[in-house]
Amino acid sequence: MGFSNLRFYQFRNIANTTLRLDSRNVCFVGRNGQGKTNALEAIYLLCYGSSFRTRQDALLVHHGSSEMALVGTAEVDERTLELDLRIQNNRKQISVDGNPVQDRKEMVHNIPCIVFCHDDIEFVSGAPDRRRWFFNQTMSMAEPQYIDYLRSYNRILKSRNQTLKDGRLDLLDVYDSQLAETGLIIQQKRRQIVQQFNLSFQQLFREISELPYEMTIDYRCSWDDDSTGTWILHELRRRRDMDLRLGTTTSGPHRDKLVFVANGMDFTTVASTGQLRLLGLILRVAQARYLADMVGLRPILLLDDVLLELDPQRRKSFMRFLPAYLQAFYTFLPDEEFSQYISGDTLEYRVQHGQFELFQGR
Numbered sequence: 001m002g003f004s005n006l007r008f009y010q011f012r013n014i015a016n017t018t019l020r021l022d023s024r025n026v027c028f029v030g031r032n033g034q035g036k037t038n039a040l041e042a043i044y045l046l047c048y049g050s051s052f053r054t055r056q057d058a059l060l061v062h063h064g065s066s067e068m069a070l071v072g073t074a075e076v077d078e079r080t081l082e083l084d085l086r087i088q089n090n091r092k093q094i095s096v097d098g099n100p101v102q103d104r105k106e107m108v109h110n111i112p113c114i115v116f117c118h119d120d121i122e123f124v125s126g127a128p129d130r131r132r133w134f135f136n137q138t139m140s141m142a143e144p145q146y147i148d149y150l151r152s153y154n155r156i157l158k159s160r161n162q163t164l165k166d167g168r169l170d171l172l173d174v175y176d177s178q179l180a181e182t183g184l185i186i187q188q189k190r191r192q193i194v195q196q197f198n199l200s201f202q203q204l205f206r207e208i209s210e211l212p213y214e215m216t217i218d219y220r221c222s223w224d225d226d227s228t229g230t231w232i233l234h235e236l237r238r239r240r241d242m243d244l245r246l247g248t249t250t251s252g253p254h255r256d257k258l259v260f261v262a263n264g265m266d267f268t269t270v271a272s273t274g275q276l277r278l279l280g281l282i283l284r285v286a287q288a289r290y291l292a293d294m295v296g297l298r299p300i301l302l303l304d305d306v307l308l309e310l311d312p313q314r315r316k317s318f319m320r321f322l323p324a325y326l327q328a329f330y331t332f333l334p335d336e337e338f339s340q341y342i343s344g345d346t347l348e349y350r351v352q353h354g355q356f357e358l359f360q361g362r
């Protein structure tokens with residue numbers, strides 16, 4: 001069933017209220033800037049404890065207020081979860097079933113949740129770090145231990161960079177071996193996930209886009225493809241002078257590249273904006289399917305204004321290839337033709353100035 005209700009208190013522009021959400025499909029319909037995406041963000045926050053739009057918690061609190069709260073009940077896999085997230089005096093506190101969450105990592109497997117939005121195009125045509133981010137996210141959702149590897153890699157990298165800036169040559173050997181050890185694990189995990197991901201991604205791309213391309217995601221790791229710890233140490237030492245000169249570490253997983261290769265070409269150099277956007281959405285479909293397979297739970301889908309930017313044929317295939325989901329939340333503009341997404345038990349809310357009204361006109 002997913003979420004059955006959600007209480008909003010001083011959250012963004014949404015009026016203090018409790019919404020019933022007890023349907024497999026829920027639509028939020030309203031003009032621009034009324035609070036539809038804010039509602040999707042609230043669901044995501046309760047699933048993962050963080051927003052998909054911002055890392056600044058202060059932005060979540062209603063302007064002029066010093067506190068906010070979101071409280072929801074969700075049924076997942078025959079369990080009922082009471083989720084509570086609040087911010088008071090700039091401190092965020094999260095609890096699940098009354099138990100405080102110490103680390104958001106604990107929430108990763110409670111309710112898998114995938115968001116589809118305009119910004120997904122960034123994973124395709126944005127800077128390389130956006131693609132790394134996407135695969136880090138996918139990997140972390142499937143295997144929370146990966147979060148520990150990433151955190152520890154980033155910590156070591158930061159210390160090594162500081163050491164380079166300070167010119168502390170005596171410490172570099174220690175950081176090099178730590179970086180090599182953790183970086184190698186990340187590289188292996190990335191190679192694995194890209195390989196597995198490609199299996200369904202290639203087929204999804206073919207079926208949804210109907211473009212005459214053989215598409216693959218090519219993982220180009222910064223260190224040698226089948227590097228060993230010894231090779232990496234040698235490489236770090238070889239680059240040491242340059243790293244010292246630049247005051248930064250110039251090789252390692254933080255420099256990895258992921259390239260969409262279509263018929264041997266980098267797809268981003270030949271694709272139209274519409275095709276790039278579609279590829280971004282296909283990536284999310286592949287992510288949702290991958291996650292459903294790995295975690296064994298049906299995900300919650302948040303579809304923010306994405307369907308109507310696809311042509312009718314693409315829209316149909318897109319919907320057909322979504323994984324079996326627990327619950328889906330859609331946003332639509334009022335004048336869009338969205339009735340085909342509404343079935344007998346769909347909850348349809350009209351959203352205006354942060355007020356949500358259940359529409360019972362159909």
Ligand SMILES: Nc1ncnc2c1ncn2[C@@H]1O[C@H](COP(=O)(O)OP(=O)(O)OP(=O)(O)O)[C@@H](O)[C@H]1O
Binds near residue numbers: 030032036039060
């Ligand atoms: N902390 C906040 N306090 C009060 N209002 C806020 C806060 N953060 C955002 N808003 C308001 O929320 C509105 C944006 O809502 P939202 O992003 O949900 O739009 P939307 O309905 O999804 O529209 P669109 O279709 O344009 O994306 C804006 O009017 C913005 O000023």
